[in-house]
Amino acid sequence: MVTSWDFRTMCFILFNIALALWTGGIGIFTFLATPSIFRSFPRDTASGIVDKLFPLYFPYNLAMSVLSLVFFLAAGGSGISVILVCLAIAINLFIVFILYPSIKKTKRQIASFERTDPGMPARKRFRRIHAVSAFLNLLLFALGLALIVIQSAG
DSSP states (O other), rough: OHHHHHHHHHHHHHHHHHHHHHHHHHHHHIIIHHHHHHHHOOOOHHHHHHHHHHHHHHHHHHHHHHHHHHHHHTTTTTTTTHHHHHHHHHHHHHIIIIHHHHHHHHTOOOOOOOOOSSTTTHHHHHHHHHHHHHHHHHHHOOOHHHHHHHHHOO
């Protein structure tokens, strides 16, 4: 029989695993995989490859942040960590349901990044929403790192 202490400990371990998968996933995708793909292939090809990953990447980040919250609360966690995870969930919900669909819609208007004028309205819009996406991705990474530091310190 699992005691409440064992259950809480297990939930805290699962929280740490979800947090590691969340932060590590962002780190690998952002700092290793994507730059490597764009260094290895022409821009349109690299963009096509990364486009195949996004339908998995964004929901994955949302799932890891939701699992982090569930496990953290089940472990009896509270305080600033709950606020940070809830912020991450809100950001991920915005990305999955608003920002990413907008990026896809805008990108369909651009036949080629290599052959179209950078001043084209769709290219300008893509640049703006891509910048928002990149900023939010880095913010999610920073939130994950902050949670790791908080959990390690306390």
